Amino acid sequence: MRALVTGASGCLGRALVEQLALHGWDVGTTARQPVALPGFRAADLAHADLAPLVDGIDVVFHCAARSSAWGTRDEFHAANVLATRRLLDAAERAGVKRFVLASSPSIYADGTDRLDLAEDAPLPARPLSLYAESKRIAERMVLGHAGAMTCTAIRPRAIYGRHDRALLPRVILAMRRGRVPMIRGGQALIDLTHRHDAARGMILAASGPRGGVWNITSGEAFRFRELAAMIARESGLRLRGLPLPYGLARWLAGASEAVARARGGAEPRLTLQAVASLGSSLTLDISAARRELGYRPQVGFRQGVAECFA
Template sequence: MRALVTGASGCLGRALVEELKQQGHEVVTTARRPVDLPGFIAADLMTDDLRPLVAGIETVFHCAALSSAWGSRSEFRAANISATERLLEASEIAGVGRFVFASSPSIYADGTDRLNLTENALLPSRCMSLYAESKRAAERIVLNHDGAMRCTAIRPRAIYGRHDRALLPRLIEAMQRGKLPMIDGGRALIDVTHRRDAARAMILAADGPGGHVWNITSGEAFSFRELVEIAGRRSGIAFRTFPIPYRLAELLAAISETAARIGGGKEPRLTRQAVASLGRSLTLDISAARRDLGYRPLVSFEQGVAECFA
């Protein structure tokens, strides 16, 4: 298989490149900034001619995205929706056979605890973040495009591991400040996905039935407090925790966001998306991926987090 990996410099993208190369596939990689990866072609999916990227490609793995708790609607629309539309169109014209999209479980979040959600769980009428809104729209566009080019997607929950620039780095940064807030005591349940498991799921999804999306996790859920305790043991960072009610955290996040916008737009330390992500339970049912794709998570959190501190 000759595959294109977009967003190849990111956590999932790099893991996917490693996995594809291990399986003997030819890989073309792309990101906006130059990086030392096999078959690399620098490209901006929002503006550049995409024909050189997709020429001779059999499968596109679309991992590139603006993945942030902060930004404008126009930025998210351009990076996550328009870029996806352009890549789909270029891929179809080039005769690409399969298109696999990295979606997001953030589309399920509605500010309440939601447990063991299947792929057909009711989605909120309004997304809790602009990121989730854009990923939901892009996923719908991809799946509706299924036809001569088989289009599928996965919703990997909280990807972590080497090259992670979001989950564990942000947690460690908060721990290094010495005091870590525990929203509602850190009781919220979170399931996570090691980068290698997410990469394998992307490859399996390429051969799955067209027009389908699958939840992907490690198959085990932890409370936020448990995740913090494990990361603390592995990192050796000394820190204390303090409880904060969910509603108060929400209020503080809203104030922080308002101040950030007035002060120039820099992302605040606390956002409403972060409060919802860490203060409300969200766990996924992965039985469909097990059944349809033969997906089996291989890396436990205890194992996976070790590479982050090696």
């Protein structure tokens, strides 16, 4: 079987390349910037000719995305919606049999505590972030694809591990700056997904039924303050929390974002997406993935976080 992995330079993409190679797949890879990976071709999926990427491919694993907490609507649309639409069309024309999207549980978030959500849980009328908005559109497009190609998706929660450029690095940066925001006292429940568990979920989803979407996590949830403490121990950094009420955190994030956008500047230290992610509980029910795909989490956080500092 021949697979194409997009976003192959990222945390999930690299893990997926490793897992596919172990299973004997012939793997092609792509990302925006050159990187030493098997069968690599640099490409901007929103603008490049995609035909050479999908020629002779059996399964496309679409991991590429703009997953930042910061950016414009146009940037998120180009990277997460337009690129997905162009890749879907190119794969269909090339006769690709399967297309698997790495979607996002951010589409569930509404700023309140939401626990043990199944895949059919109601989605908020308005997404909480531009990232969530773009991923929701992309997922709907993939799962509703009407061509001959079978399309599925997973919603992996908070992927971390080696090559993570989002979750752990942000917490570590906050520690080095001085204080880590403890919104609502750091009591929000978060379940995470080690990169290898997420990669296995992607591979299993490639055999799932058309239009299927599955929650994927490592099967355990922690309070944010517990996660931060474990990260501090492994990194050798001191954890100093800054207690923040949820309402105040949202006000500060909103004001920071307004100032940053007015100045055309970089991402502020506190964003609305970060407040939603760290200040409200969001955990997922993975029983459908267990039942329908045979998915079983294999890497717990205490084991997985050690990998990041080995």
